[in-house]
Amino acid sequence: MQSVKKALHIRSKSKAEPQPSTSEADARASIDSEVAAMNPAERDAYIKDLEEAEKTGAPKKGSFLDKLIERGNKKTEEQLAREAREREAKEGVIH
Incomplete structure (x- = not known):
């Protein structure tokens, strides 16, 4: 089996070392x-x-993840405020 691996240039699992990602x-x-x-x-x-x-x-303050979370929170707050205004406008039209 070793000769087959050697001929096909296949490394043995026990000798294989993990290569660090560049x-x-x-x-x-x-x-x-x-x-x-x-x-x-x-x-x-x-x-x-x-x-x-x-x-x-x-997440670390100012990190990429922290910025994404802040952006998502801001969009959610804006959306909730917009939906509340729309609801109030509809209720004002109905009454």
Whole structure:
């Protein structure tokens, strides 16, 4: 069986090592370089926010996820206000 695998250039599962994803490595390097480029006060504030987010389980303030949640909440609030105005207008027409 080993000779067949060798002939077909198939690696043995026991010897196979997981290859790190280049996109994950690139993303990590990007984050590290951004943190390194911050001045000490910004870096301390960033790390404090990150630690607080990890403790509470909430997204980091100003993160992409946090911005998406805020945007969704704003749209929902606007939609609810619009629906309430429409309901009031319909009730005003009926009475």
